[in-house]
Amino acid sequence: MQNKTILVVDDDPHIRDVICFALKKAFYPFETATDGQEAIRKVGECNPALIVLDVGLPEMDGLDVCRQIRKTSEVPILFLSARDDEVDRIIGLELGADDYVTKPFSPRELIARVGVILKRYGTRPPSNDPSEEPVLRHGSLELERTGRIVMVDGLRVSLTAIEFDILAIFLTRPKMVFTRGQILQGAYKNNVHVSDRTIDSHIRNVRGKLGTAGCFEAIETVHGVGFRLGACRSRTDQ
Structure with missing residues (x-):
């Protein structure tokens, strides 16, 4: 219901x-x-x-x-x-x-x-938490949480589990700037500790894979702070 x-x-x-x-x-x-x-x-x-x-x-x-x-x-x-x-x-x-x-x-x-x-009575209370939404969208980018599927203009993008979780974090709060610590807390399970260089590497991989599919500038660097969701520009917008 x-x-x-x-x-x-x-x-x-x-x-x-x-x-x-x-x-x-x-x-x-x-x-x-x-x-x-x-x-x-x-x-x-x-x-x-x-x-x-x-x-x-x-x-x-x-x-x-x-x-x-x-x-x-x-x-x-x-x-x-x-x-x-x-x-x-x-x-x-x-x-x-x-x-x-x-x-x-x-x-x-x-x-x-x-x-x-x-x-x-089977009525689900409303939620203001975007992380609970089954599908997250931003421009031509679409992330389907249940099936762990990412699409750009209908083209499927293959991400690793950690890359998927990192992208989902940005899509849940499209205007928020995330520190590396916040990304670590949200995307890495079981209190796994990794270096900033590892986080940067994963984000670079997400950018590259989305760019190959036609979604450029998907994650922006905010110098001295962290990262935020970018414009996801297509080739025609370049």
């Missing part, structure tokens, strides 16, 4: 802002609703992966909203309540809620509970 929107339902603008800020920091897409009727409508519109639902809504409270939603949807629901009331908690869980958080709450705890629920 792909990442989907989280619907935040709370009539208190301060609480909504706190929750939405925490979701944004955790890279979760979200929608908001301020009352029960709007929440029910948005469930049909955005098909959320999870609903963070305040029990104490005006007019139609969260428990009634949950009852209405459960008539047509099994979307996971995490209740918020200003009262640590065992009766409300039991009723909420009996109605089909997946979790219950009492206000005031820690935003970090809330995000952790959101992640647990999404994992339980």
Whole structure:
């Protein structure tokens, strides 16, 4: 299941802002609703992966909203309540809620509970870590992580295991300048210690192989600091 929107339902603008800020920091897409009727409508519109639902809504409270939603949807629901009331908690869980958080709450705890629920339902939490992306691209250069394949304009480039790992480091952070120490830490496993000359040799090999395939200036030297991803210019750009 792909990442989907989280619907935040709370009539208190301060609480909504706190929750939405925490979701944004955790890279979760979200929608908001301020009352029960709007929440029910948005469930049909955005098909959320999870609903963070305040029990104490005006007019139609969260428990009634949950009852209405459960008539047509099994979307996971995490209740918020200003009262640590065992009766409300039991009723909420009996109605089909997946979790219950009492206000005031820690935003970090809330995000952790959101992640647990999404994992339980097979929804992968979003990641801001490019190193987890299965395919990394930069201009005509493409690196496919699972199959450990590197292509330049559709032409496959044969790299050694360590050369592949070094190239992947640069592609995960295309604007970052990496020191030799950072390259060593990221590309060499089991705390293997190698000299700066060895790292330079591997980078030279990566440059040469990519250049042969038509990707020139793939890794630039930043004098006195280290290296960064280059422009990967083709022959026609020379």
